[in-house]
Every structure is written in structure tokens, then in C-alpha cells.
Amino acid sequence: MANKTDLLRGTLDLLILQTLTLGPNHGLGISRRIGQITKGAFDVRAGSLFPALHRLEERGWLSSSWGDSENNRKARYYEMTAAGRQQLRAETDNWDRVALAITRALKAT
Amino acid sequence: MGILRRLVCTTRNLVRGTHLDRDLDHELRAYVEMLTDEKVAAGAAPERARREALLESGGLEQVKEQVRATRTGALLEQFVQDVRYTLRGLRRAPAFTTTVIVMLALGIGANTALLSVIDALLLRPLPLANPHQLAAVYRGPSGTQAAFSYPDYTELVSQTQVLAGAAAWGTNTGWMRSGGDLERVNVHLVSPNYLAVLGVTPQLGGSFVAEPEAASVGQVILSDNTWRTRFNADPLVSGRQVTLGGQAMTIAGVAPASFVGLDAATPADAWITFSTLALLEPEWQFRAPNEIWLRVIVRVQDDISVPAAESVLQAAGTRIASAAPPQFASALRLVPASSALFDPTVRAASSRLARLVAGVAALVLLIACANVANLLVVRASSRRRELGVRLAIGASRGRVARQMVTESLVLGAAGCAAALLVASWTIEAVTALAPASVIPPGVTVALDLRIGLFAAGLSFAVALLCGLVPAWQASRVDLLPVVKGTTPNDASAGMGVMSLRRGLVVIQVALSAVLLVGAGLFIRTLGAALSVEPGYDIDRVLLTTVDFGAAGMKPPTVPGTGERILSEVRVIPGVDAAAFGHIVPFSGAFVARPAAPETESMSADDEDRFLVPYAVVSHDYFRTLGMRLRGRDFTPADSPQAPRVMIINETLAQRHWPGQDALGKRMQLSAAPGPLYEVIGVVPDGKYVSLTEAQHPYMYLPWGQSPRPRMTLHVRAAGSPSALAAPVRAAVRAANPDVPALAPRTLRDYVDRSTGSQRVVARLLFIFGGIALAVAAVGVYGLTAYTVAQRRKELGVRVALGARPGDLVRLLVSQSLLLVGLGLAVGTGAALLLARLVATMLFGVTGSDPLSFAAGAGLLALTTLIAALIPARRATRVDPLGALRAD
Secondary structure (H helix, E strand, O other), rough: OOOOOOOOOHHHHHHHHHHHHOEEEHHHHHHHHHHHHOOOOOOHHHHHHHHHHHHHHOOEEEEEEEEOOOOEEEEEEEOOOOHHHHHHHHEEEEEEHHHHHHHHHHOOO | OHHHHHHHHHHHHOHHHHHHHHHHHHHHHHHHHHHHHHHHOOOOOOOHHHHHHHHOOOOOOHHHHHHHHHOOOHHHHHHHHHHHHHHHHHHOOOOHHHHHHHEEEEEEEHHHHHHHHHHHHHHEEEOOHHHHHHEEEEEEOOEEEEEEEEHHHHHHHHHOOOOEEEEEEEEEEEEEEEEEEEEEEEEEEOOOHHHHOOOOOOEOOOOOOOOOOOOEEEEEEHHHHHHHHHHOOOOOOOOOOOEEOOEEEEEEEEEOOOOOOOOOOOOOOOOEHHHHHHOOOOOOOOOOOOOOOOOEEEEOOOOOOOHHHHHHHHHHHHHHHHHHOOOOOOEEEEEEOEOOOOOOOHHHHHHHHHHHHHHHHHHHHHHHHHHHHHHHHHHHHOOOHHHHHHHHHHOOHHHHHHHHHHHHHHHHHHHHHHHHHHHHHHHHHHHOOOOOOOOOOOOOOOOOOHHHHHHHHEEEEHHHHHHHHHHHHHHHHOHHHHHHHHOOOOOHHHHHHOOOOOOOHHHHHHHHHHHHHHHHHHHHHHHHHOOOOOOOHHHHHEEEEEEEEHHOOOOOHHHHHHHHHHHHHHHOEEEEEEEEEEOOOOOOOOOEEEEEEEEEEHHHHHHHHHHHEEEHHHHHHHHHHOOOEEEEEOOOOOOOOOOOOEEEEHHHHHHHHHOOOOOOOOEEOOOOOOOOOEEEEEEOOOOOOOOOOOOOOOOOEOOOOOOOOOOEEEEOOOOOHHHHHHHHHHHHHHHHHOOOOOOOEEEHHHHHHHHHHHHHHHHHHHHHHHHHHHHHHHHHHHHHHHHHOOOHHHHHHHOOOOOOOOHHHHHHHHHHHHHHHHHHHHHHHHHHHHHHHHHHHHOOOOOOOOOHHHHHHHHHHHHHHHHHHHHHHHHHOHHHHHHHHHO
């Protein structure tokens, strides 16, 4: 395992927000989902995940609450807020623009 | 993130920190549990699954730390943490903490106090409107002549093209009666526009009402102090009547609290205008051109600078000078009058003194800083292990350095608080002890915000500066040696530090030597002065000055009224004797007349050679003061019609009639032909002006034959003289209510005041000598302790090879004592030189007094010896094996 690619902070935020579009999830679940939707390209460890989650929550893009997990354990669930949804849209647009520009630059001779 | 949200998050994180940490803990544990479950579900054993889960998550504590670091306000939270940690650490090292705070307090406190004094005297603007537009007018290029006549003043008033206004003022004293009590007050005599030109608004009532040249009822404006003490801060005081100089006048208003006139040496108790002055002194032609008594203050126009105005006024200056006597210069000078001491001569003297004291204070601060820096270096090196451990378990170097800077800040804050305390005490002491020539009574010295900020800034700057180098050095600690358990001696840094510390100890010892020797000299001076026999019973006499002239009495009627007062006073229980004398001993007052034996010829040019100080006294004077009289005392029979008589002291008697009896001899008291005075009595010598004066001749004349308008009532008490103060005042009033009397003082009080400056100097040198001694002792102690710590291994080797404890002690102490010896040599030399400068202030000792030098040097040597012995002795208890191993 262990693709220890360093994720840029902003990209991690984007990924977290994306995974939560489907609904609330807890820390481990979010990490697994990110691995899923990126087809295993990124494996987010606790050391990067939790600081990012708490930072997003402070900014008001996520809200958290305690809930029961699959195995009936008490876990902290994160949910995207309306502001978070807006942020996701904005970040996605931004990313598309940047990716397009870089792709063009790389393709140019 | 918006500012508001940031603020909210920071507060929440700080306040609910523990709660959030608990939540985080739960969350992470749940994460690890779920991860473990995953692995177990994938087939791993529970133990192994849990271990792997923990490893993968990277360690719970690490993750928690990372989350905390990204929280908003993490820096602030870390700062708070650092502060708590620092406080714990400082509590564990009380000696270090106390010493640093005391050093900072002394160094910064002294400078802050000095700054307050300089600010109050030379810098702080007067509480007037636009004080920088104000200027006092002087004559002469160096601005030494301040007096003008009324026509001169009018000439200046007319210079409206450069001056927005000109006011004139003069000072005088007078008697004010309110509620039956007569008190002497300082009265400032001012032009009607005085308050307007200065921009002073009375806090009660109004300014002077416009009045014709000669008003019928006078107006007076009271000072805030007078209003509070004599009128009980009565808000309805304006419009009321008060008696000043025997005349009733209306109170026009009360000046604001901060304003006491323009003469700091005689702060005003009341102001009256010239027209009121005309009522009080109808015979004085104060507006005449030959009465040169006014001081002028002007306000320049808005758009002109003071120097520009000054050059324009030179033409007026020439006109003024042409009407003045030749000794008055013609150049006019405008001296900015924005601070309390604006008079150029006074200001120059004050600045000189301020510079001298500032130099000493700066020196004290430097020594304090050097000490603090040293202490911080020592502390940093003793914390190497602790810092190494912190770095090893994951703290960043920045974090460690930040904590050390926090420690400097905490010490700076504590030092600042202590410094402000020291400063306020010093200001109190200085204001109480400084003579009026240094800090005039009209100036109030106080700490204000600007000065407080200066103190804070200085404290933090010093603490940070001193703490920066050790912080930087310490954060460069190598981890490997710490982990291995062996911390190397930082020899290279040690070398520079050692020679710095050695030099510092020498300086401290030298400075202490100077101060201690100085203290010795002045303490002996004070002792010698106090042990002088004054010639009379100082502790039994009460004095009250009675101003017969103020009641309008002419001198010849004084003895008659005086006798009435004496008879009232003599019947008071507890009074042994009472008499009048017109000079109060030790008050500094001094009058002299020529006195030659009748057998000698004295011409008018010779008179100066025969000058003898004298006092006019009533009968019973010598009994009141406890002086033994040979011959007979003055009696009421010694009237203007009777033959002239006098009483002289031994010195005068021996000077003119050595070996003979002076009784019956006669003297002439002026070169012109006149009556001869017969010597009817001789008294032993006494001290008349100061305890340290040389013996000189003195004579007494009877008041019946040479009356004076102001006489001082001397009362001899059977017990304590101060207990008689109230009855004596009452008796004087009962005898004649119109005659005002000053508040009674004891003779002991006058004597003490005359030794005031010697007392102050001795006290100050004693205190500073003590402080310097303590600092030097701490310096020597610290140096020796440091050497012991550095040389542990070597000491261990010596002990292992058979050295006895005594040898070790001798080895360690001798090095420190070498430095002390050097310091003593330098200090003693400096003290000898400096003593020459103050030789005039010494009494009873020479500038090279062996006892003072020996005592000072001896005390210093003894103290530093003990200071070096303490750590040296501790070194002898070093376990040699431990020392050899531990390094």
C-alpha cells in the first residue's frame, strides 16, 4: 500500500468535500472513500486527514455530530454545509481552469 | 477566513481547549477501533490488527498534536502554554528569578524615576494653551536679566505684529486671613490679561474682571491648593471676601489644579492684578520707569516662530535699553517657556545635574543588564539536557526558541512591574529629600502614561536582548549527544563568556568600592557634624516668627507689644522662659555690622574688616536658649534713652582683649561718630548658621535700642517644645490679634534642616553602596559557581589524586579573590580621585580618610570572600567518581 504522495492541502480539502456530497461520513469512512474515488491514487493518513477535517469545520464548510457507526461504535460524523457546497462548486471551477491551463501549457511546444 | 470568525474560533479554542481535546481523543480512538475492526474483518489477529492500526494512524498523540497545530489561534494557545511552562520553570529556580527581577527593577526603575524628574523639570509642557508659542522675555545675549519696568512692558505690548499678547508678572509674599487664621502666602502680581495670554481657564468663577486703573475693591484668584486647604474646596467660594495684606477683597475665581504660576521656586497661592496692588501699596510707584521689577511673558503670533519674533523685537529692545540704567543689556532674548524650568540659568544648572545623574543611572542599568545577560546564559547552559530531550521527542527548534523568548518576555513583564514600583518609591524619596534648589516646590514629579510605556519598552527590550543570545545558542543544541547521554561542555562559547564575566566582576567590585568609601566618608561627615556642640539647648526651644510690621507697627513700638506677648506666653504651663530674637539660629539668616574697640580707629574704608554678625534680642534670651552669661543680661531699662549696651561672645572678646576681662570695655559700631556701646556681658561661643562652621565672633544688641519689625519668639519648654505650639499661637493671638505669626517650629527642626544635604547624601550613598555590594557579591558568587560547574571533572581528578577539601577551596577561591583584589585596587584609586572633587562637602574627615577606606574595602573584601566560599565549599562535596563519569 502506501502511496505516500503528498497531497496539497487545498486538494485534500476538495477531495473531502467531494466525498461528502453523497452524505455524512466519519473520518475513516472519508479516508476510504477518497481512496475509492481516486482509484487508489491517494491514501490519506490520519495525520493529514484529521487536521484537514477540523480546519474545514472551523471554516464553516463542515458540521460535525456524534453518531453510531456500522459496528455500533460512537464516531464523529461530518456533513457538508450549504457554505461548503458553495465552496466545493467554486473550488471545482477553479481546479478545472487550472488543469486546463496547465494541460494547454504542457501540450504547447 | 473572516476576522470575526477567526476571533470566535480562537476564543472557543482557548476557552474550551480541554473539552475539544477530549472530543478529539474520543474521535481518534474511534478511528483506531474502526481501523482495527477492518483489519480483523480482513483476517488479522486482534492484537496484531490493533498494533498495525496504531502504526498506520501514525500515533495518537502525534495526530492530536497535528490537529492542535492547525487550529485557529494555535500560536496563541502555544504562547499560553509556553507562559505556563515558563512560570513553572521559574518557580523551580527562585534564586535566579528573584535576582533577575531585582536587577531589572533596580536598573530600569532608577532610569524611569530619573526620566520622570527630568520630564517634570525640563520636558513636560506646562498646562497652558499652545505652550510652544509662549516665551519669556530676557535681556542680554545669555538671557540672565529678567526684570523690566512697566513702561518697558507697555512697549512690548505694542508689538502686535509679532506678538499675540504680552503679560507681566512679579512675585511677593503677603498675609492672608481666612476664618481667623493668618497665613503667609506667595502672591503673584499680574497684568489683567495674564490668564488670557497664558490660556488658563479658572476651574471656578472667572478670570479678572476688567477694571479701571484704580479699582475700589481688589480681586484675587486663588490657587487650587489654597482653595482646598484654606477654603475646604467650597464650590461657592467665588464672590466671597478674603483679607489679603490687611485689605478685604473679592475672590474672582480659582485657578486649575495644575497651574501654579510661572515661577517654580515660589508657586503662587494667589494672584492679584496691578490695580489691586495699587490698593495694597499706595506708596509704591510700581508703574514708574525706575521701578524695574516685572517679568514679561509673551505669546507669539500663530504664523511666526519664536526666533523670528525675537529678531523683530530687537528694535524695541534698543528703545527699552535706552531708558534703562547702564548695567542692563540692550539685546532682547525670547526664551521658550514651554516647560517648568525655562529660565536659562536655572535650566542650565538643572541640565548639568541631570546629565550627571543620567550617566550614573545608565551605568547602573548597564551593570544590571550585564548581570541579567550572564544569569540567562548560565540558565540556558544548565537547561541543555532538558532542551535536548524536548527536541528529541519532536519539538521544532523554532518552538523551543519561542519558549525561551517567552521566558525572556515573562521576566521582562515581571521586571517592568517591579521597576514601576521601584520608580514610584524612588520618586517619593527624591521629592521628599531633594533640596528646593534641585526640585523647586512648584514642580510635581509623577509617573504618567508616557513614562510607564517607556519603562515597559525598556524592560522588554532589555529582557529580549539579554535572552536572545542564550536562546539562539540553546536551540542549536546537538541531539545526538543528548540521546547518548553525554552533553559536551561548550568550551568555545565558554571562553568568551568567562572573560566577560571576569571583567564584569572587576567592574562591580570597583564600583562598590567607590560607593562604599563614599558612604563611609559622608556618614562620618554627618556624624562629625551632629556631634558638634551648638552652644545651646536645641531640644527645648520652640520658635515662632512674629511680623509686627505687617500689622502696621513702626519698629519703636515693637518692644512694647512684644512685652505683652511675652507676659502672655510666660504664664503658659510648661514654659520655662520666653524671649524675642530677630535672627533664628540655623535658619541661614545673617546680618552684620562693623564693631571695633573704642581704642582702635576705624575709618569708613575699614568697616569691612571689622564686620561682626549680630542679633537683636530681648532680655531673657540667653536663659531661654540655655547659654551661660557672664555679666548681666539686657533689661527693660536698656531703653533708647539709656546708654548703649551690648553682649559679645568669647571669640570676639578674646580677639580684642586677649587675656583680659571684656566686661566694661566699650566698642564703636560704625566709622561715623556715634555712641559707644558698653560690653555688659560675655557668652560662650555657639554655632549660629550651620553646625560645620568655623568659630567666629558674634554680638547681641538689646531690642529696646535697636528694634526690628519682625522678631522671632523663642520659648523654652520644660518638656517637649512641640507640645507648646498650639498654646503659644493662642497666646500671641490673644495678646494682639492683628499681629500675624508664622507656624511654630522647634529649634531641633531648624538644625536638622541645616544638615539636610549631608543627611541626604549619606543616606543615598549608604543605600547605593549597599546595593552595589550585594550586586558585587552575587557576581562573585555566580562566577565561582560557574567555574565550579565547568571544572567538575578536573576537581574530581584532583580529589581522586588525593587533594584535600581545603586545597580545592583555596584553588577556587583564590581565582575569584584575584579579581576582587583588582577591582578593589581600581575602585580605591577612583575613590581617592573622586573624593578630591567632593572635599568641600566633607567635615571632620579628609578625602583620604583611612578609616573610611579601610572600612569600605574591608567590608567589600569580606563579603566577596564569603560569596566565593559558598560555592567553593559545595564543590568539595563533589563525588569524584560521579564527576569523572558524568561528563
